[in-house]
Amino acid sequence: AQSVTQLGSHVSVSEGALVLLRCNYSSSVPPYLFWYVQYPNQGLQLLLKYTSAATLVKGINGFEAEFKKSETSFHLTKPSAHMSDAAEYFCAVNSGGYNKLIFGAGTRLAVHP
Amino acid sequence: SAVISQKPSRDICQRGTSLTIQCQVDSQVTMMFWYRQQPGQSLTLIATANQGSEATYESGFVIDKFPISRPNLTFSTLTVSNMSPEDSSIYLCSVKDSTDTQYFGPGTRLTVL
Numbered sequence: 001a002q003s004v005t006q007l008g009s010h011v012s013v014s015e016g017a018l019v020l021l022r023c024n025y026s027s028s029v030p031p032y033l034f035w036y037v038q039y040p041n042q043g044l045q046l047l048l049k050y051t052s053a054a055t056l057v058k059g060i061n062g063f064e065a066e067f068k069k070s071e072t073s074f075h076l077t078k079p080s081a082h083m084s085d086a087a088e089y090f091c092a093v094n095s096g097g098y099n100k101l102i103f104g105a106g107t108r109l110a111v112h113p
Numbered sequence: 114s115a116v117i118s119q120k121p122s123r124d125i126c127q128r129g130t131s132l133t134i135q136c137q138v139d140s141q142v143t144m145m146f147w148y149r150q151q152p153g154q155s156l157t158l159i160a161t162a163n164q165g166s167e168a169t170y171e172s173g174f175v176i177d178k179f180p181i182s183r184p185n186l187t188f189s190t191l192t193v194s195n196m197s198p199e200d201s202s203i204y205l206c207s208v209k210d211s212t213d214t215q216y217f218g219p220g221t222r223l224t225v226l
Contacts, residue, residue: 032213043205044156044217046114051212090155094213099144100171101207101215103155 002027002093006104013111019078021107023091026072031093033074034101035065038088050074061085086111115140115208117218125224126196133192134221136206141186144209147179150220151202162189196225
């Protein structure tokens with residue numbers, strides 16, 4: 001069975017500081033992993049995805065994530081936070097060929113001046 | 114990626130009534146899905162909308178409560194029937210492309226009084 005755990009329901013950083021949002025997954029087969037962002041009163045926007053190619057994945061808005069099989073992790077990072085990054089971030093897993101996307105509980109990122 | 118629109122964007126409904134949500138995609142897609150996001154929660158898959166056949170429902174969701182239509186490869190509807198306040202949620206449709214990546218519509222924000 002697949003599952004996703006996001007450590008930290010709320011993360012607060014200063015503008016310009018490193019952003020680190022943690023995601024650990026469980027999957028019995030090689031996973032496809034995704035990060036989505038949800039801005040207030042909007043739908044989900046794809047940030048980046050891992051589909052068994054390069055383990056370091058670069059996404060939009062300066063975000064990147066590294067797939068670490070040994071740690072079953074897919075943490076999301078951004079070197080320098082911007083006020084516009086304040087949003088809810090969701091990690092999701094989908095084992096290849098399986099339709100269902102399993103979401104983590106989400107992490108709300110706050111960025112303060 | 115496909116451009117997805119949903120109607121209505123939000124609605125306030127009385128308990129006992131039904132609401133039909135429309136999802137339109139700007140290109141033909143094989144796989145369409147409906148998700149629910151309850152207040153402050155993550156996303157849960159309701160069902161897979163199959164073109165030309167009955168939808169495939171996830172555990173805990175039934176056709177009588179959430180009937181789904183998929184008349185063609187660009188359109189689907191989800192009806193929330195006999196609504197109660199517990200049905201107050203954001204309902205999102207998504208589509209999956211050939212790389213197993215899901216893209217989401219902007220969501221329909223439903224409040225049931």
